[in-house]
Amino acid sequence: MQVLRRRPRPAGHTLQATVGVIVGALLVLIVLSAVATSLARAMVAAEQRELGARAVPAHRIAVDLTTSYLDQMTGQLSYLLTGDGQFLTLYEQGAQRAERLQQQLAALLAPDAEASAALAQLRAAGADWREQVAEPGIAARRQGALPADELVALTTAGRARFDELRGRLADVEQRTVELETAQLDAIGRMQTRATVVTVASAVLGVAVAVGVVPLLRRRLTHPLERLQADVQAVAAGDHDRTIARTGPRELATIAESVDRMRAGLVRSSRERLAAQHELTLRQEHDRLAADLHDLTIQRIFGLGLGLTSTARRHPALAPAVAPLIEETDRIIRELRTVIFDLGRPDIDGTDTLRGQVIDLTEASVRALGFTPTLEFAGPVDTLASARESEEVLAVLRETLSNVARHANASAASVRLAAREGVLTLSVADNGTGLPRDAPRGAGLGNLRDRAQRLGGSVRIRPGAAGVGTVVEWQVPLRPGPN
Numbered sequence: 152m153q154v155l156r157r158r159p160r161p162a163g164h165t166l167q168a169t170v171g172v173i174v175g176a177l178l179v180l181i182v183l184s185a186v187a188t189s190l191a192r193a194m195v196a197a198e199q200r201e202l203g204a205r206a207v208p209a210h211r212i213a214v215d216l217t218t219s220y221l222d223q224m225t226g227q228l229s230y231l232l233t234g235d236g237q238f239l240t241l242y243e244q245g246a247q248r249a250e251r252l253q254q255q256l257a258a259l260l261a262p263d264a265e266a267s268a269a270l271a272q273l274r275a276a277g278a279d280w281r282e283q284v285a286e287p288g289i290a291a292r293r294q295g296a297l298p299a300d301e302l303v304a305l306t307t308a309g310r311a312r313f314d315e316l317r318g319r320l321a322d323v324e325q326r327t328v329e330l331e332t333a334q335l336d337a338i339g340r341m342q343t344r345a346t347v348v349t350v351a352s353a354v355l356g357v358a359v360a361v362g363v364v365p366l367l368r369r370r371l372t373h374p375l376e377r378l379q380a381d382v383q384a385v386a387a388g389d390h391d392r393t394i395a396r397t398g399p400r401e402l403a404t405i406a407e408s409v410d411r412m413r414a415g416l417v418r419s420s421r422e423r424l425a426a427q428h429e430l431t432l433r434q435e436h437d438r439l440a441a442d443l444h445d446l447t448i449q450r451i452f453g454l455g456l457g458l459t460s461t462a463r464r465h466p467a468l469a470p471a472v473a474p475l476i477e478e479t480d481r482i483i484r485e486l487r488t489v490i491f492d493l494g495r496p497d498i499d500g501t502d503t504l505r506g507q508v509i510d511l512t513e514a515s516v517r518a519l520g521f522t523p524t525l526e527f528a529g530p531v532d533t534l535a536s537a538r539e540s541e542e543v544l545a546v547l548r549e550t551l552s553n554v555a556r557h558a559n560a561s562a563a564s565v566r567l568a569a570r571e572g573v574l575t576l577s578v579a580d581n582g583t584g585l586p587r588d589a590p591r592g593a594g595l596g597n598l599r600d601r602a603q604r605l606g607g608s609v610r611i612r613p614g615a616a617g618v619g620t621v622v623e624w625q626v627p628l629r630p631g632p633n
Contacts, residue, residue, distance in 0.1 A: 184352035188345060195341040206331040209259040209266075212252050213324040219249035220277065220320060224313055227285045231292050231302060239289065249277065256323070266326040273319040280316050284309040382408055437530050440490040444526070448486050455479035487524070503532040504540040505567075511547055512565055518555040521562060528568035534628050535574055542601045543567065543576055546624050549597060550578040558582025560619060575625040584613055585620050602626055 226242030229235065253274060260266035288305045291297060297305070381394045386408045458476045462469040505527055516522050535543065547565065554563055560582030568575045595611065602609045607626030614621050 180355060184348060184355060188348045188352055192345045195338060195345055199338055205259050206327070206334040209256060210327040210331050212256045212259070213327045216249060216252045216256065217320045217324065219245045219252060220316060223249065223285065227289060227309070228306065231288050231297065231305060234292060234296065242285070246281070263330060266323070266330065269319070269322045269326050273323050276316040276319040280312045284312050433532065440527065443486055443490050448483055451479050451482055504535050504543065505532050507544055508547060508565070508567055511544060515551040515555065519551065519563065523563040523565050526564070526566040528566070529570045531567055531569040531574070534569040536629060539574055539605065539626060539628065542605060542626070543574065546576055546598055546601055547578065550622050554578070554580045554582065558620065569628060572628050573625050574628050575623065577621065577623050579614055579619060579621040581614065581619040584617070585611060598622070598624060
């Protein structure tokens with residue numbers, strides 16, 4: 152008699168455990184929603200207290216401070232014109248009130264650096280107006296009536312300085328308005344968030360009470376045995392049988408059965424998608440690097456030239472413009488670093504030509520004593536074959552070695568371009584240059600031989616303005632599997 156072995160039950164949670172986890176999770180969500188609602192409302196209350204304790208009083212004091220300075224100006228001008236001591240009292244009371252209000256405003260605005268700075272400027276402007284205009288004018292008027300021309304001069308000077316003071320007052324008041332507006336906006340956001348959380352909690356509670364329990368009973372308990380039979384039939388070879396996709400244990404059984412049939416298709420599909428993603432990613436990296444180099448860096452470079460021209464045409468502005476010029480240089484260097492990083496291989500550890508050029512250039516820093524600049528143009532990783540990549544690396548290694556040993560250079564640049572069917576490697580330095588009667592060593596001959604083997608050429612010439620040496624090595628690109 153044949154003994155039938157019991158097939159192992161599929162792994163997974165039981166129905167009761169699944170129901171308990173779902174219901175427990177929903178209850179936890181409800182509790183968390185309630186807690187979030189309470190926290191949101193507490194944050195609203197805190198923002199409201201902050202508004203009432205700092206922003207609103209600060210705005211009101213700023214308005215009163217403007218009135219106090221206007222009283223000072225009115226009292227000072229009226230006293231100059233009439234000599235009446237009552238106007239002098241108005242001036243002195245305004246000064247005392249302004250000082251008191253400024254102290255109160257300083258305490259309220261202490262946490263805000265911008266507002267504190269504006270208030271400090273206001274105090275300086277007020278002190279300047281009093282010391283340079285108001286007090287000297289009052290002292291002169293106390294000696295007697297002022298001539299018309301002297302009165303006009305004092306009034307004109309006072310108006311100019313008070314206009315500056317008025318501007319500082321407007322800055323302080325505007326900052327208090329901004330603080331008040333920001334506080335109101337924060338309160339509005341907190342209230343909106345509290346409302347959303349409250350509504351979501353209510354909706355979630357209703358959904359749990361009305362729908363979860365009947366849904367679980369109808370969708371999980373009743374079809375359990377039928378789903379188990381369907382999955383076993385599919386595993387036995389009845390692939391045309393419909394499978395009900397409900398229940399945690401049944402879903403595990405379906406995954407175990409169906410995955411065996413479609414594993415090959417899924418695997419090949421994933422490999423194809425991965426390859427397409429890799430190609431798209433590399434193309435996008437090349438496009439981003441080209442845009443950064445051809446557009447962004449050039450525009451920033453033009454900005455630096457404009458700033459340099461401004462500093463030369465206006466020497467008085469040079470101390471202020473010099474940090475901006477240095478900042479544009481730093482931005483250009485950082486963008487170039489980003490461009491190089493875009494070309495680094497970072498998938499499965501595959502070494503690309505771009506990455507090997509970067510590594511080889513970085514490895515030469517110790518021998519050179521400085522870091523050469525790097526530039527890539529075109530899809531060098533895509534167009535260059537393995538043979539061409541090998542020759543490029545050998546030529547670059549030999550050229551950087553020559554710079555380190557013979558050029559006495561303090562800077563060098565490396566550029567690798569793949570455009571219009573030609574792969575070009577250019578290495579330039581600012582060293583002593585190549586003497587006209589220099590013997591043709593084995594190193595330079597190797598460069599020429601490597602180029603000729605691939606149907607290319609090498610050109611060695613002086614650098615710009617006769618400074619340094621430029622080595623241009625280029626070979627035609629041949630169609631290949633890359």
